[in-house]
Amino acid sequence: MTIITSFAGVLAQISEGATHFAVDNSDKGVENMAASLFIILIFLSCLFLGTGAASDGGAAMPSEALSQDPHFTGCLSRDLQTFRCWWNAGSFQNLTDPGALRVFFATSRSSEWRECPEYSASVPNECYFNKSHTDIWTKYCIQLRSQAQNITYSDLCFDVENIVYPDPPIQFNWTFLSVSRSGLHFDIMVHWEPPPSAEVKSGWMTLVYEVQYRETNTSRWITLEQEKGTQQSIYSLHTGTEYEVRVRCKMRLFENFGDFSETILVYIQPIPTKESQFPVTRVLIFGAVGVGILLLLIIFSQQQKLMVILLPPVPAPKIKGIDPELLKKGKLEELSSILSSHYMYQPEPYQEDDWVEFIEVDTGEPCEKQGADSDTQRLLGSGPGLLGFKDDDSGRASCYDPDFPDPEIPELPLPKQGLGPAHLATASSTSPSPTAVNPVHPLIQTQLGTQTWVNMDFYAQVSDVTPSGGVVLSPGQQGGAPQEVEEEKKKEKEGEEDKEGEEREKEEERDKSKKKEVEKFQLVVVDPEGGAYTSERDARQISAEFKPGQGYTPAPPQAPAPGVPMGGYQSPYLLIEGPPCPPLPPVSDYTVVQDVDAQHSLLLNPTPPEPQIPQPPTPAKPLPAMPVGYLSPDLLGNITP
Amino acid sequence: MAKNSIKWDGVARDQMNHRGTRTEREMAQRFKGSNLFLTALLCLVSRYHAAGLGDLLDRASQLSDKLHSLSTSLTNELDTHFPPMGKILMPRPSMCHTASLQTPHDKDQALRVPESELLSLARALLLSWNDPLLLLSAEAPSLSHPHNGAIYSKTRELQDQSNNLSSGLDRLVHKIGTSSKSLSPLPFKGGDLGGDKNSRLINFYFLLSCFRRDSHKIDNFLKLLRCRAAKQDIC
Numbered sequence: 001m002t003i004i005t006s007f008a009g010v011l012a013q014i015s016e017g018a019t020h021f022a023v024d025n026s027d028k029g030v031e032n033m034a035a036s037l038f039i040i041l042i043f044l045s046c047l048f049l050g051t052g053a054a055s056d057g058g059a060a061m062p063s064e065a066l067s068q069d070p071h072f073t074g075c076l077s078r079d080l081q082t083f084r085c086w087w088n089a090g091s092f093q094n095l096t097d098p099g100a101l102r103v104f105f106a107t108s109r110s111s112e113w114r115e116c117p118e119y120s121a122s123v124p125n126e127c128y129f130n131k132s133h134t135d136i137w138t139k140y141c142i143q144l145r146s147q148a149q150n151i152t153y154s155d156l157c158f159d160v161e162n163i164v165y166p167d168p169p170i171q172f173n174w175t176f177l178s179v180s181r182s183g184l185h186f187d188i189m190v191h192w193e194p195p196p197s198a199e200v201k202s203g204w205m206t207l208v209y210e211v212q213y214r215e216t217n218t219s220r221w222i223t224l225e226q227e228k229g230t231q232q233s234i235y236s237l238h239t240g241t242e243y244e245v246r247v248r249c250k251m252r253l254f255e256n257f258g259d260f261s262e263t264i265l266v267y268i269q270p271i272p273t274k275e276s277q278f279p280v281t282r283v284l285i286f287g288a289v290g291v292g293i294l295l296l297l298i299i300f301s302q303q304q305k306l307m308v309i310l311l312p313p314v315p316a317p318k319i320k321g322i323d324p325e326l327l328k329k330g331k332l333e334e335l336s337s338i339l340s341s342h343y344m345y346q347p348e349p350y351q352e353d354d355w356v357e358f359i360e361v362d363t364g365e366p367c368e369k370q371g372a373d374s375d376t377q378r379l380l381g382s383g384p385g386l387l388g389f390k391d392d393d394s395g396r397a398s399c400y401d402p403d404f405p406d407p408e409i410p411e412l413p414l415p416k417q418g419l420g421p422a423h424l425a426t427a428s429s430t431s432p433s434p435t436a437v438n439p440v441h442p443l444i445q446t447q448l449g450t451q452t453w454v455n456m457d458f459y460a461q462v463s464d465v466t467p468s469g470g471v472v473l474s475p476g477q478q479g480g481a482p483q484e485v486e487e488e489k490k491k492e493k494e495g496e497e498d499k500e501g502e503e504r505e506k507e508e509e510r511d512k513s514k515k516k517e518v519e520k521f522q523l524v525v526v527d528p529e530g531g532a533y534t535s536e537r538d539a540r541q542i543s544a545e546f547k548p549g550q551g552y553t554p555a556p557p558q559a560p561a562p563g564v565p566m567g568g569y570q571s572p573y574l575l576i577e578g579p580p581c582p583p584l585p586p587v588s589d590y591t592v593v594q595d596v597d598a599q600h601s602l603l604l605n606p607t608p609p610e611p612q613i614p615q616p617p618t619p620a621k622p623l624p625a626m627p628v629g630y631l632s633p634d635l636l637g638n639i640t641p
Numbered sequence: 642m643a644k645n646s647i648k649w650d651g652v653a654r655d656q657m658n659h660r661g662t663r664t665e666r667e668m669a670q671r672f673k674g675s676n677l678f679l680t681a682l683l684c685l686v687s688r689y690h691a692a693g694l695g696d697l698l699d700r701a702s703q704l705s706d707k708l709h710s711l712s713t714s715l716t717n718e719l720d721t722h723f724p725p726m727g728k729i730l731m732p733r734p735s736m737c738h739t740a741s742l743q744t745p746h747d748k749d750q751a752l753r754v755p756e757s758e759l760l761s762l763a764r765a766l767l768l769s770w771n772d773p774l775l776l777l778s779a780e781a782p783s784l785s786h787p788h789n790g791a792i793y794s795k796t797r798e799l800q801d802q803s804n805n806l807s808s809g810l811d812r813l814v815h816k817i818g819t820s821s822k823s824l825s826p827l828p829f830k831g832g833d834l835g836g837d838k839n840s841r842l843i844n845f846y847f848l849l850s851c852f853r854r855d856s857h858k859i860d861n862f863l864k865l866l867r868c869r870a871a872k873q874d875i876c
Contacts, residue, residue, distance in 0.1 A: 081748055108736055109746075135746040137854050161857065202876040203864035204748045252706075253713045253857075 067091040070101055070144055070153040076165045078258075079197040080205050080251070082134050083160055084120070085127045087144050090153075095146070102149065103127045105142040107135055113143070136160050164251050166207060166258040167195030169230075172247055174266055177233060183271035186239055191231040192247050192261065206252040213245040216265070228252075240270040697813055698867040704806040705763075705860040711802060712853040715795045719846055722787055737851030738829050739769050744858060751865055752876070758820040763862045764810040766855050767803060768826035773848060774800050776829075780845060785838040799852075806859075 068090035077083035085103065089095045103116035117133045120126035127142070141157040169192035177187035194200045194207055211232045212221040224232060237243055243266040250257040299306060464472035595603040744762050745751040751759070778800060781793035831848075835841045868876035 108740065131747060131749065136748075137744070137746055137858055159854065199748060201868070202748070202752070203868040204751075204861065206864065253710055
């Protein structure tokens with residue numbers, strides 16, 4: 001201010017002198033001189049005022065409320081070749097004059113402190129380090145000192161490569177890449193050039209770039225990955241939306257990004273699609289769904305048929321004309337009728353008649369006669385005790401035949417005896433179909449009966465078995481002995497299956513046979529695997545081969561315990577002497593078992609004229625009158641000798 | 642008949658095998674011959690082919706880039722849990738052990754240095770760090786830093802990369818030729834990092850920052866060399 005006033009005073013004096021000079025000389029020249037002098041004065045004053053104002057402005061910089069020391073605000077380099085540093089006087093107003101604060105620096109190379117090589121003329125509080133004063137890969141330390149260098153306000157140390165903030169890339173622009181088929185999305189490629197200040201071509205600086213974009217008027221920028229090259233593609237932008245894109249760069253493997261470039265705007269009109277796309281996909285979807293539903297409907301409606309087609313049922317084994325249900329339920333009568341109607345067993349019906357015939361013809365045994373039909377029926381019918389009689393099919397009878405007389409003939413050697421029962425046992429045990437037994441009886445019996453032995457008994461007692469396998473029969477009474485023998489044979493043969501009742505039955509039969517004086521017959525089974533019947537020829541053979549005189553020896557008197565189940569034919573042969581129907585002149589050794597009750601007692605044919613007196617038989621004694629209709633187990637014990 | 646035919650087949654097969662081995666031998670011999678010829682050709686070609694230098698330098702600059710990035714990541718790893726006072730207490734402006742090696746410290750200077758010298762400088766600088774890297778990897782496991790495991794693995798990686806690059810630089814030196822100035826790697830005298838764990842950590846960090854700087858230097862030199870080998874005028 002004092003300078004200005006003094007200067008103003010000087011100017012006034014000059015102007016006075018000038019006017020005086022002008023008055024002395026001509027009037028025009030003096031006027032010109034005065035005007036130019038006046039202009040010069042004004043210019044100079046403005047200049048001084050300007051500097052004063054500048055210094056005033058410097059001092060008038062907004063100062064922080066808090067008192068703050070002068071400090072460095074930052075240092076940065078743009079090109080890794082030069083750098084600048086700025087400082088702030090802080091709240092110290094008096095230090096704002098130029099030269100009030102001084103900057104000194106030192107490097108690791110030259111460790112003495114040197115003052116800032118160049119204080120920027122244009123920018124205040126800036127120290128500029130030019131190329132010659134910039135060493136890369138050296139540590140710089142700068143200090144802010146007072147003018148007198150007695151106070152160090154702040155200091156800063158750095159490496160130049162760590163303060164590099166590159167300039168923003170230039171020539172930033174975008175090009176259209178492609179648009180999607182739906183016309184909703186498009187891709188662009190943005191490209192730029194590295195900042196000219198950065199020496200990239202020579203390899204001095206390696207820059208990486210980062211592109212950011214966003215929809216206009218949104219707040220969040222989307223950052224893409226750093227790129228070493230000078231272009232970047234942006235995918236999947238929406239048509240009809242305006243986008244802003246910008247880019248910045250930094251030195252590779254250093255942290256400081258430079259400023260962003262100016263943002264460019266990207267916009268593409270939405271393209272109306274020529275072809276409507278979605279009906280195709282929708283039609284396909286609907287079609288697939290419809291087809292699926294149709295298939296499901298078909299499957300569910302035609303489930304049975306499909307199951308049959310896909311998984312055909314396996315045919316179960318069945319016999320023609322026979323319902324497996326019958327077998328399950330055990331209605332053997334029906335089954336027997338069915339089987340009887342089977343072609344295999346065709347001869348049976350008429351033979352049944354013959355059987356009946358025979359029963360009728362056979363007058364020797366009233367008891368037999370009476371119960372003929374019922375006998376046959378009961379024989380044929382099912383009964384728990386008679387199950388054992390029901391042998392299997394015809395083939396077995398022949399197997400059995402050699403074994404028939406084994407248990408009845410005690411004179412046979414034991415192994416054979418043992419063999420016999422075993423054979424019978426096995427044979428009988430393996431016989432599955434009970435109904436096959438029935439035809440066996442009538443077949444053999446009728447065959448024998450019809451052909452040759454019209455006058456003979458229906459039963460014959462087996463007295464011996466020849467080694468050749470022939471059965472030696474002892475002829476029973478004229479009436480029914482052979483038949484009885486047959487029947488007994490069959491019964492005994494099949495009796496293995498049913499333990500107690502069968503045993504008793506057999507024993508009874510044997511008892512009966514023992515009673516009688518029987519003729520011996522020889523039954524030769526010629527065709528073991530043939531039918532269960534012997535042919536006419538065979539029967540004749542049998543009769544021819546019969547050797548008279550072969551009596552049968554009674555079994556050793558062994559009393560089997562009643563009720564004891566006997567596995568084989570170990571039971572001794574029981575001689576039952578005495579006819580079951582005593583007054584009959586030919587008293588048959590056998591009687592027909594009518595039925596077996598639940599207690600496994602044999603129900604015999606009642607003989608009306610005979611008193612039913614249970615009397616234990618004795619060997620070679622006539623059997624006392626027995627209760628024909630009923631034989632209890634203990635009675636059976638009595639019977640045995 | 643069948644037996645005979647089989648026998649004959651067997652005999653025929655044996656004959657064929659013999660024939661086969663003979664042809665195989667011939668083929669092998671021919672192959673060997675052609676192999677030799679090819680290798681000879683390659684040697685000749687490689688001798689007189691100059692483009693190999695550019696590829697070699699390219700590869701070397703890739704390796705040095707990798708080395709620099711490894712050192713940077715290691716420094717960053719250490720920075721995560723560095724005590725704030727450590728940076729202030731760091732010995733400064735102390736010098737790294739490689740500071741005595743006179744390397745160009747700005748671009749103009751670097752462009753003025755001949756290529757062979759620049760390459761030798763880079764190689765010497767790299768070789769000077771063999772021992773310190775060993776020390777670093779030895780000290781890393783016992784460093785009082787939460788990430789010392791990762792640090793250890795990175796130091797091992799640094800060693801491997803350094804070995805790779807040094808072998809590459811050797812080949813380059815053979816190719817370009819040794820410089821007039823004989824530049825030898827500088828010995829590392831600091832055998833121990835310090836007594837207490839804090840000073841050890843600080844010294845570790847300081848050593849690593851020195852290495853980072855030097856790796857940047859090497860990378861820069863090699864990139865300059867690459868440009869100069871490829872385009873003489875632009876660089």
